[in-house]
Amino acid sequence: MTARSDVSSHAIASARWRPSEVVFWIVALSCAFLFPSRYLIMTDIVRLALFALSLDLILGYAGIVSLGHAAFFGVGAYSAGLMALHGIVNEPVFALVVAGLVAAAVGFLTSFLVIRGVDLTRLMVTLGIALLLEALGERFSNITGGTDGLQGIEMQPILGLFAFDMFGKTGLFYSLIVLFVLFLLARRVVHSPFGLSLRAIRNNPLRAAAIGVPVNRRLIAIYTLAAFYAGIAGALFTQTTALASLDVFSFERSADLMLVLVIGGTGYLYGGLIGAVVFKMLQELFQSITPQYWLFWIGLVLVVIVLVGRARIHRWVLFVPNQIIRQFAGRKAVVAVPERDAS
Amino acid sequence: MASVLTNLFDGVAYGMLLFVLACGLAVTLGLMNFVNLAHGAFAMAGGYICAVLVNNSGWPFFAALPLAFVASALIGIALERTLYRHLYTRSHLDQVLFSIGLVFMSVAAVDYIMGSSRTFIKLPAALEGQIDLSGIGIGRYRLMIVVICGLLTLALQLILARTRFGSRLRAAVDDPRAAIGLGINVPQVFAFTFAFGCGLAGLGGALSAEILGLDPYFPLKFMIYFLIVVTVGGSSSITGPFLASLLLGIADVAGKYYVPKIGPFVIYTVMIVILLWRPNGLFGRTPAR
Numbered sequence: 001m002t003a004r005s006d007v008s009s010h011a012i013a014s015a016r017w018r019p020s021e022v023v024f025w026i027v028a029l030s031c032a033f034l035f036p037s038r039y040l041i042m043t044d045i046v047r048l049a050l051f052a053l054s055l056d057l058i059l060g061y062a063g064i065v066s067l068g069h070a071a072f073f074g075v076g077a078y079s080a081g082l083m084a085l086h087g088i089v090n091e092p093v094f095a096l097v098v099a100g101l102v103a104a105a106v107g108f109l110t111s112f113l114v115i116r117g118v119d120l121t122r123l124m125v126t127l128g129i130a131l132l133l134e135a136l137g138e139r140f141s142n143i144t145g146g147t148d149g150l151q152g153i154e155m156q157p158i159l160g161l162f163a164f165d166m167f168g169k170t171g172l173f174y175s176l177i178v179l180f181v182l183f184l185l186a187r188r189v190v191h192s193p194f195g196l197s198l199r200a201i202r203n204n205p206l207r208a209a210a211i212g213v214p215v216n217r218r219l220i221a222i223y224t225l226a227a228f229y230a231g232i233a234g235a236l237f238t239q240t241t242a243l244a245s246l247d248v249f250s251f252e253r254s255a256d257l258m259l260v261l262v263i264g265g266t267g268y269l270y271g272g273l274i275g276a277v278v279f280k281m282l283q284e285l286f287q288s289i290t291p292q293y294w295l296f297w298i299g300l301v302l303v304v305i306v307l308v309g310r311a312r313i314h315r316w317v318l319f320v321p322n323q324i325i326r327q328f329a330g331r332k333a334v335v336a337v338p339e340r341d342a343s
Numbered sequence: 344m345a346s347v348l349t350n351l352f353d354g355v356a357y358g359m360l361l362f363v364l365a366c367g368l369a370v371t372l373g374l375m376n377f378v379n380l381a382h383g384a385f386a387m388a389g390g391y392i393c394a395v396l397v398n399n400s401g402w403p404f405f406a407a408l409p410l411a412f413v414a415s416a417l418i419g420i421a422l423e424r425t426l427y428r429h430l431y432t433r434s435h436l437d438q439v440l441f442s443i444g445l446v447f448m449s450v451a452a453v454d455y456i457m458g459s460s461r462t463f464i465k466l467p468a469a470l471e472g473q474i475d476l477s478g479i480g481i482g483r484y485r486l487m488i489v490v491i492c493g494l495l496t497l498a499l500q501l502i503l504a505r506t507r508f509g510s511r512l513r514a515a516v517d518d519p520r521a522a523i524g525l526g527i528n529v530p531q532v533f534a535f536t537f538a539f540g541c542g543l544a545g546l547g548g549a550l551s552a553e554i555l556g557l558d559p560y561f562p563l564k565f566m567i568y569f570l571i572v573v574t575v576g577g578s579s580s581i582t583g584p585f586l587a588s589l590l591l592g593i594a595d596v597a598g599k600y601y602v603p604k605i606g607p608f609v610i611y612t613v614m615i616v617i618l619l620w621r622p623n624g625l626f627g628r629t630p631a632r
Contacts, residue, residue, distance in 0.1 A: 059436075119435045120574065121618050121622045123439065124614070127570070128567070128611045128615045131607070132615070135605075251566075258443070259440070259443075262440055295448075295451040296452055298447055299444040299448035300444065302441065303441055303444035306433075306441040307429065
């Protein structure tokens with residue numbers, strides 16, 4: 001029994017809130033108050049962060065490489081858009097949850113396809129599912145609005161109290177709260193025994209199965225949860241921009257998402273959030289230099305990151321903060337990125 | 344009846360074209376186990392080189408085709424020696440990210456140099472129009488594609504099965520360590536194969552400008568098709584991808600002609616079903632590593 005108590009005490013210790021995490025969220029909240037002219041871009045970042053968090057759940061914790069995560073984003077976006085357009089569910093928070101559940105249902109159904117096969121098959125199947133949904137959206141353009149997208153979405157006030165304003169203030173705080181709540185949930189999940197078993201599966205599926213972890217059921221569960229998160233991110237997109245068009249399913253969206261997560265690092269939840277901030281800033285920078293050809297620089301960043309090595313870059317970036325933290329808090333409190341290769 | 348046969352012929356031509364475009368990928372992805380999503384970028388390079396030579400420099404079309412092959416192969420070997428070879432041993436995620444980055448760069452670079460609109464290659468008059476073969480209309484251009492690609496396929500099969508290089512390649516793929524031990528220069532074999540595959544893609548890109556359309560988003564648009572050919576066809580031989588591309592070509596042309604609205608839908612569904620039914624591809628035998 002001592003072994004078990006060791007594991008649980010380790011899990012409890014690693015689940016404790018660190019000072020740096022508290023600082024992170026305080027900084028995030030204060031940004032929302034400090035830059036009132038930048039609400040729209042900050043909302044964009046928050047949405048992207050939530051989407052990246054969703055990919056981190058399956059890539060960083062379960063080791064599933066997905067090229068079509070935009071599928072669930074798109075399902076969430078269209079469910080929220082259609083519900084608002086036809087007045088099925090008017091209250092945004094409730095609609096958000098419903099859209100997430102729709103995406104989760106799609107995720108649950110497709111997870112059976114994804115857990116079969118090896119990396120390459122998974123890549124193809126996830127990519128295929130996203131393309132399939134895009135083709136479906138194009139086929140039923142009378143429902144989805146085709147390439148023009150859903151037009152004339154009008155959002156009702158949140159909880160009947162806070163109306164969306166044109167500066168995006170409500171949208172930002174709404175997104176930030178949603179992100180924080182879902183982050184807490186994700187944090188709880190990955191530090192639970194369930195989360196530990198996922199990491200075992202990521203590191204070695206065979207060995208995990210041998211010690212009695214039901215590999216497939218765990219993968220289905222986390223894939224469904226990630227789809228739920230992606231669906232909510234998509235629904236947030238529709239609700240805060242009053243827009244949903246076919247490009248929510250596009251391959252570029254899934255590829256960008258990978259870049260976000262790679263910038264931030266996988267497997268510690270904050271990777272997606274930090275990556276989203278850096279990615280959006282890079283995008284703004286490149287778009288201001290070369291409005292039409294920023295894709296080139298994004299591609300270059302990807303190539304350089306891979307060639308230099310993801311782990312090495314994170315060591316460089318964390319070098320200065322770690323030195324500072326060491327000065328104040330001693331050796332123990334170092335910001336480490338517990339990253340192993342995800343595939 | 345005649346239109347059915349014409350469609351079938353168009354489908355075969357399209358499928359053969361896909362095979363030439365994708366068979367390089369069958370080697371890198373299937374045999375070397377490297378996920379190269381940027382394969383279409385080499386095809387695009389070949390297509391644009393051919394277009395510039397024919398349209399701007401006034402080269403004859405048939406002289407520009409071999410040059411498209413050589414130029415793409417040179418680009419391929421340069422990238423292989425400088426970038427790709429560092430990534431053979433890395434995880435699939437790294438390979439995916441790297442090649443997506445390359446695709447993005449190639450799309451933006453071509454957009455910058457050549458403009459974003461579709462580029463056409465001026466064809467010689469002999470290739471335009473149709474031949475009427477007992478009521479079946481056969482496009483001259485498509486007939487040429489079938490001939491060229493058919494010969495290429497035969498040549499590839501012979502090279503792989505009969506030549507010394509072919510047996511070295513098969514040995515290097517089956518067990519790189521043992522092959523090195525036998526004195527085979529495995530990195531060189533891989534580099535050469537990679538370059539050859541890129542050259543074929545470039546040739547395919549030059550040939551496909553007329554049929555598939557050539558614009559900067561070519562690598563992204565047709566990425567899924569190349570991947571389908573390789574994953575569905577399996578990688579144990581060259582016949583697997585060949586049959587898979589014929590199947591895909593015929594299905595795509597027929598789908599676009601008879602059920603225009605759900606064509607892509609059918610193809611993706613069939614792909615997913617086949618992958619679930621046989622994860623190593625329809626004709627694959629070796630277990631995926």
